[in-house]
Amino acid sequence: xxxxxxxxxxxxxxxxxxxxxxxxxxxxxxxxxxxxxxxxxxxxxxxxxxxxxxxxxxxxxxxxxxxxxxxxxxxxxxxxxxxxxxxxxxxxxxxxxxxxxxxxxxxxxxxxxxxxxxxxxxxxxxxxxxxxxxxxxxxxxxxxxxxxxxxxxxxxxxxxxxxxxxxxxxxxxxxxxxxxxxxxxxxxxxxx
Numbered sequence: 153x154x155x156x157x158x159x160x161x162x163x164x165x166x167x168x169x170x171x172x173x174x175x176x177x178x179x180x181x182x183x184x185x186x187x188x189x190x191x192x193x194x195x196x197x198x199x200x201x202x203x204x205x206x207x208x209x210x211x212x213x214x215x216x217x218x219x220x221x222x223x224x225x226x227x228x229x230x231x232x233x234x235x236x237x238x239x240x241x242x243x244x245x246x247x248x249x250x251x252x253x254x255x256x257x258x259x260x261x262x263x264x265x266x267x268x269x270x271x272x273x274x275x276x277x278x279x280x281x282x283x284x285x286x287x288x289x290x291x292x293x294x295x296x297x298x299x300x301x302x303x304x305x306x307x308x309x310x311x312x313x314x315x316x317x318x319x320x321x322x323x324x325x326x327x328x329x330x331x332x333x334x335x336x337x338x339x340x341x342x343x344x
Contacts, residue, residue, distance in 0.1 A: 167231045175222035182219050189232075190215060192303070193239045199286065199298045200243055210246050214239035229312050236303070237313040240295060247291065285335035293328035296321055 167188070173181030190211055197207040217238050225234055286294055292314070299305045299313060311318045 168227070171222055171225050171231055174219060175225065182222070185218065186215050189218075189235050192232075193235070196236065196239065196298060196303060197243055199302060200240075200291070200295055201247060202283075202287065206243075206246055210239065210242045213246075214242045217242065230309065233305070233309045233312050236299070236305075237315070240313050241315075244291070281336060282332075285332050288335065289328050289331060293324045293331070296324040297328040297332070300325055 167185070170181045170185045170188075174185055193211045193214055194207055197210055201207060201210070214235070218235055221238075225231065286297070289297065295314065296310055299310045305313070307318045307321045310321045314321065
């Protein structure tokens with residue numbers, strides 16, 4: 153067993169212990185889960201909603217549901233899958249309840265402090281193009297794309313999160329990739 157797999161297995165055991173303790177009412181264990189998952193959920197929701205207020209509200213609602221439903225977690229899937237499914241459903245409900253357009257939030261640039269201005273500009277421009285292209289995707293395709301590429305989930309996990317068949321996940325991802333390739337073709341040509 154390589155070191156990465158061993159570390160991942162230890163993390164999963166820690167998470168299993170934390171959810172068991174939270175189910176027994178241990179607030180410290182839940183606080184640890186909250187600190188572990190809130191940033192991950194917030195990143196997912198940011199790409200899904202682009203609304204800062206909604207992100208915090210939905211992430212907190214999702215984590216509250218985790219606290220309240222910790223006893224119902226049966227281990228039939230990974231804890232992360234269960235938590236992301238809760239967050240996804242909460243986000244879908246919140247988005248359907250909105251009667252105003254979603255605001256676009258600029259992403260933080262991943263360019264370091266010593267970065268050349270031209271490179272920084274190019275990164276920001278490409279990031280804006282990717283975000284704009286993602287925003288054009290239907291919610292279900294956008295969520296599948298994000299869970300695949302930004303949260304490293306497999307088809308089966310995504311199917312559980314989104315409560316749909318694996319083939320639906322594959323189809324949504326296929327259409328998302330095809331649409332993004334069309335929308336970003338000009339950006340990609342300029343970079344080569």
